[in-house]
Amino acid sequence: MTTIALHALRKEYAGQVAIPDLNLEIADGEFFTLLGPSGCGKTTLLRMIAGFNSIEAGTISFDGTVINDRPASERNIGMVFQNYALFPQMTAAKNVGFGLQTRKIARAEAERRVGEALESVRMSHLKDRLPGQMSGGQQQRVALARALVIQPALLLMDEPLSNLDAKLRVEMRDTIRQAQRAAGITTVYVTHDQEEAMAVSDRIAVMNLGVVQQVGSPAEIYRHPANRFVAEFIGKTNILERDLVRQDGRTLVELSAGQRLDVTDLVGPSATGKVHISVRPEAVKAASSGLAAEVVDETFLGSHSQVRARLESGDIIEFLEFSRRSALWTQGDRVFLEVDTDQLTLFDAASGVSVMRGAGD
Amino acid sequence: MKIGGKPVDGWTSVALLLTAGYLFMVVWPLITVLISSVTNADGFSLDGFATFFSSRLYYGTLFNSIVVTVCVTVLTFIIAFPLAYFMTMFRIPGNRTIQVLILASMMSPPFIGAYSWILLLGNNGLITRWLKDIGLEVPSIYGFAGIVLVLTLQLVPLIFTYLMGAWRTIDVSLLEAAESMGMTGWRRALKVIMPLLLPTVLGGSLLVFVRAFADFGTPMLIGQGYRTIPVLIYSSFIGEVSVDHSFAAAVAVIVIAVTLGVFLLQRYIVDRRTFAMTAMRAIEPTRLKGWKGWGVYAYVYGFLILALAPLVVVVISSFRNTLYGQFVEGFSFRNYVSAQRDIVRYITNTFSIGVTALVLLVIVAVLVSYLTVRRKSALTGALDTMTMVPYVVPGLIIGIALITAFSQPPLVLTGTFAVMVLALAIRRLPYAVRSTTALMYQFSPSIEEAAVSLGASKIRTLVQVIVPALAPGILSGAVLSWVTIITELSTTLFLYNTSTQTLSLGIYAQVIRGQLGTAAALSTILLLLTMLSLFLLMRMSGGGKEIRI
Ligand SMILES: Nc1ncnc2c1ncn2[C@@H]1O[C@H](COP(=O)(O)OP(=O)(O)O)[C@@H](O)[C@H]1O
Ligand SMILES: [Mg+2]
Numbered sequence: 001m002t003t004i005a006l007h008a009l010r011k012e013y014a015g016q017v018a019i020p021d022l023n024l025e026i027a028d029g030e031f032f033t034l035l036g037p038s039g040c041g042k043t044t045l046l047r048m049i050a051g052f053n054s055i056e057a058g059t060i061s062f063d064g065t066v067i068n069d070r071p072a073s074e075r076n077i078g079m080v081f082q083n084y085a086l087f088p089q090m091t092a093a094k095n096v097g098f099g100l101q102t103r104k105i106a107r108a109e110a111e112r113r114v115g116e117a118l119e120s121v122r123m124s125h126l127k128d129r130l131p132g133q134m135s136g137g138q139q140q141r142v143a144l145a146r147a148l149v150i151q152p153a154l155l156l157m158d159e160p161l162s163n164l165d166a167k168l169r170v171e172m173r174d175t176i177r178q179a180q181r182a183a184g185i186t187t188v189y190v191t192h193d194q195e196e197a198m199a200v201s202d203r204i205a206v207m208n209l210g211v212v213q214q215v216g217s218p219a220e221i222y223r224h225p226a227n228r229f230v231a232e233f234i235g236k237t238n239i240l241e242r243d244l245v246r247q248d249g250r251t252l253v254e255l256s257a258g259q260r261l262d263v264t265d266l267v268g269p270s271a272t273g274k275v276h277i278s279v280r281p282e283a284v285k286a287a288s289s290g291l292a293a294e295v296v297d298e299t300f301l302g303s304h305s306q307v308r309a310r311l312e313s314g315d316i317i318e319f320l321e322f323s324r325r326s327a328l329w330t331q332g333d334r335v336f337l338e339v340d341t342d343q344l345t346l347f348d349a350a351s352g353v354s355v356m357r358g359a360g361d
Numbered sequence: 362m363k364i365g366g367k368p369v370d371g372w373t374s375v376a377l378l379l380t381a382g383y384l385f386m387v388v389w390p391l392i393t394v395l396i397s398s399v400t401n402a403d404g405f406s407l408d409g410f411a412t413f414f415s416s417r418l419y420y421g422t423l424f425n426s427i428v429v430t431v432c433v434t435v436l437t438f439i440i441a442f443p444l445a446y447f448m449t450m451f452r453i454p455g456n457r458t459i460q461v462l463i464l465a466s467m468m469s470p471p472f473i474g475a476y477s478w479i480l481l482l483g484n485n486g487l488i489t490r491w492l493k494d495i496g497l498e499v500p501s502i503y504g505f506a507g508i509v510l511v512l513t514l515q516l517v518p519l520i521f522t523y524l525m526g527a528w529r530t531i532d533v534s535l536l537e538a539a540e541s542m543g544m545t546g547w548r549r550a551l552k553v554i555m556p557l558l559l560p561t562v563l564g565g566s567l568l569v570f571v572r573a574f575a576d577f578g579t580p581m582l583i584g585q586g587y588r589t590i591p592v593l594i595y596s597s598f599i600g601e602v603s604v605d606h607s608f609a610a611a612v613a614v615i616v617i618a619v620t621l622g623v624f625l626l627q628r629y630i631v632d633r634r635t636f637a638m639t640a641m642r643a644i645e646p647t648r649l650k651g652w653k654g655w656g657v658y659a660y661v662y663g664f665l666i667l668a669l670a671p672l673v674v675v676v677i678s679s680f681r682n683t684l685y686g687q688f689v690e691g692f693s694f695r696n697y698v699s700a701q702r703d704i705v706r707y708i709t710n711t712f713s714i715g716v717t718a719l720v721l722l723v724i725v726a727v728l729v730s731y732l733t734v735r736r737k738s739a740l741t742g743a744l745d746t747m748t749m750v751p752y753v754v755p756g757l758i759i760g761i762a763l764i765t766a767f768s769q770p771p772l773v774l775t776g777t778f779a780v781m782v783l784a785l786a787i788r789r790l791p792y793a794v795r796s797t798t799a800l801m802y803q804f805s806p807s808i809e810e811a812a813v814s815l816g817a818s819k820i821r822t823l824v825q826v827i828v829p830a831l832a833p834g835i836l837s838g839a840v841l842s843w844v845t846i847i848t849e850l851s852t853t854l855f856l857y858n859t860s861t862q863t864l865s866l867g868i869y870a871q872v873i874r875g876q877l878g879t880a881a882a883l884s885t886i887l888l889l890l891t892m893l894s895l896f897l898l899m900r901m902s903g904g905g906k907e908i909r910i
Pocket of ligand 1: 013018036037038039040041042043044045
């Protein structure tokens with residue numbers, strides 16, 4: 001049972017900085033996800049924790065002990081790879097047993113544990129199959145069992161679902177989550193899929209360009225994104241550029257001509273100047289009065305439809321409507337939009353950093 | 362401990378050890394040849410080179426070699442391209458068998474070809490006498506024509522296998538696209554297919570060039586007055602007239618310069634014309650009708666007969682009666698029985714030396730390819746380049762280099778078991794390293810990391826995970842190496858003595874001594890051994906599909 005601390009970590013590839021200076025703390029038993037676009041350094045960081053990458057500066061500690069110089073084979077980690085990485089010449093059972101063999105576990109004990117591990121991922125019936133005779137989903141189950149059976153201090157997974165089809169992905173996601181809960185193993189999970197991250201994680205670190213943008217629970221980073229990058233990367237959002245206006249001690253922002261919003265209680269006291277306002281689709285709904293807008297198009301998606309409408313300012317807002325109307329709106333229909341102020345997030349236009357009350361100042 | 366941010370581990374020591382071994386066993390001997398080419402008893406001297414260029418008797422051999430090699434290289438391509446084209450585009454009865462037989466003819470001991478063409482078309486050959494009986498005079502097989510005939514037949518299969526491999530990567534849609542633009546038949550073959558195959562063709566042609574240029578057995582047996590440069594090296598080193606090592610070394614250096622030049626030229630051309638292709642749909646062969654069909658069959662089967670004729674002749678000859686080494690009427694097992702003590706000795710040596718060389722070869726090849734693929738660094742890069750050195754150095758010269766370097770104290774290896782093993786392993790190493798490296802590249806690094814993350818040590822990962830996973834590929838590569846090892850002649854020609862004489866050396870000695878019957882019997886045994894090995898290869902999973910020499 002392990003806590004992990006990354007302190008002032010730095011990674012360079014032949015002089016090119018991939019991770020400049022990274023700090024993170026991961027709690028015991030936590031399902032922690034590194035989330036970010038491709039190339040942001042997730043794999044790099046994971047492999048540093050695993051011991052496969054050199055560390056240019058900083059420290060990695062397990063339970064308060066710096067393990068920078070401990071070889072990968074002695075870090076007691078279980079690892080699940082994107083391409084499964086099963087040993088092609090060994091059966092499922094042999095694959096799962098490999099880590100026990102290196103740990104010199106007695107044969108009877110090892111057999112029992114292999115059986116249990118395969119059972120926990122519902123693969124007992126295929127224990128004598130070679131990897132080449134298994135589907136991708138089955139291989140990944142075996143890989144998961146192989147990583148868990150050694151009761152590792154830490155479970156590392158690098159995009160384990162990205163080679164699977166959509167349906168399997170959801171199924172496997174639940175298997176992973178259950179297995180991790182049952183074993184209570186501290187887990188670092190890497191993905192670029194924000195939905196997947198939200199579904200499995202206790203906490204998420206959103207990364208971009210080797211820098212952690214925000215760490216928090218899925219709900220926290222969705223509702224209170226620390227900057228514009230996070231707001232746009234997690235879920236969908238509309239961004240409006242506006243000026244903050246100070247009037248009689250109040251802070252106002254003009255959403256549309258004549259429609260002024262009082263955001264005094266939302267933003268920090270020092271907020272000023274140009275801001276970017278993130279308006280989540282679910283913060284907007286059609287109403288009998290509000291912001292005047294003109295429909296651009298409406299796409300029917302079954303239980304709901306997706307509407308795009310142009311404000312008088314020219315900005316286009318995208319939002320969702322339950323399918324209650326008998327006919328769809330068409331281009332040019334006039335509507336009024338009501339915006340739920342509590343679901344807005346304001347960012348400084350220049351820096352992109354949140355100017356919300358309690359976010360940073 | 363750390364160097365440049367990377368942890369130093371056991372692999373670095375392995376790389377250092379291998380590099381040191383290679384420097385000492387390969388590079389140093391070659392350097393001694395270079396040194397000996399520019400020195401005589403009084404120190405620095407270019408006499409060796411001067412002698413070479415002073416007499417037509419000497420520089421003429423270089424000219425001869427180049428003419429032979431260019432002819433053979435061009436001819437092999439001209440013959441092999443239609444062969445591969447027909448085999449790919451058209452349905453030919455027995456296609457699979459034909460491919461196996463062509464492969465077998467390529468893998469048969471090189472000098473057996475020369476030897477059996479002499480049995481057929483030589484002064485006292487079967488066909489020669491038969492034609493004489495009906496009053497026809499055949500042109501002599503000896504000299505230029507014979508060398509070109511034998512080498513071409515021997516090397517067509519080589520470039521053919523290269524072409525067949527490359528053909529599999531061509532997607533049929535490319536051909537359909539050409540057809541939709543009105544380009545079909547030969548025009549399409551030349552304008553569309555040929556350019557796509559060019560890198561392969563050049564790669565294969567280089568090999569043909571190097572083989573033909575360096576071949577010693579064929580011109581020695583069938584060349585007679587037409588002397589090529591390997592024959593010159595041999596005779597000046599063995600010293601029929603006078604021993605002049607400085608001269609022999611100078612000639613060796615010239616030969617290396619030529620092959621190296623061709624090698625670099627080919628690299629330069631191929632580097633700029635490599636296409637990444639994968640065939641989604643491979644070419645579907647069509648059935649041919651009418652005279653076109655017969656023409657194609659005649660071509661394919663005709664070649665096959667020519668290629669296999671030497672092998673059949675040797676086997677039959679081995680059962681003919683002989684008198685003072687020459688064939689006479691009647692058939693029996695006498696050739697085998699009378700030479701049985703030699704045969705046992707040769708076979709024992711072939712196996713003990715061959716297997717030891719093979720084991721050494723496979724171990725070094727696995728280590729080197731692992732290092733160059735997984736532990737890229739300046740050191741492993743240098744190691745990779747070094748292992749390629751014997752690729753451009755003819756076997757005869759490797760032999761000379763080993764003799765020159767290890768014939769005086771502190772290390773005298775000449776005539777030992779060790780030097781035979783060493784020479785054969787060195788000779789084959791470039792090919793083995795390249796095929797193992799290709800395997801290693803296909804092997805996902807995360808499998809290795811998975812093993813390490815599960816607590817496996819480096820040795821355990823290599824022995825329990827990597828090698829077993831690559832075993833089928835390594836094994837089929839080893840069988841091919843084995844076949845080339847047991848048929849190798851020129852590398853060991855200077856290095857053996859009676860206690861280390863192998864089958865192929867035995868055949869050579871018997872032919873030179875005029876014991877044609879014994880030579881045929883030994884050749885048949887070697888052929889049988891080769892065929893058995895190839896049969897084994899075909900049976901192994903994955904074998905036979907992508908066979909590259
Ligand atoms: N072995 C390597 N050598 C050089 N650069 C690398 C290597 N691995 C990753 N990089 C670079 O480091 C950055 C982060 O890569 P990576 O960690 O693989 O990103 P992610 O996993 O988030 O997609 C990228 O810019 C990538 O090009
Ligand atoms: Mg990645």
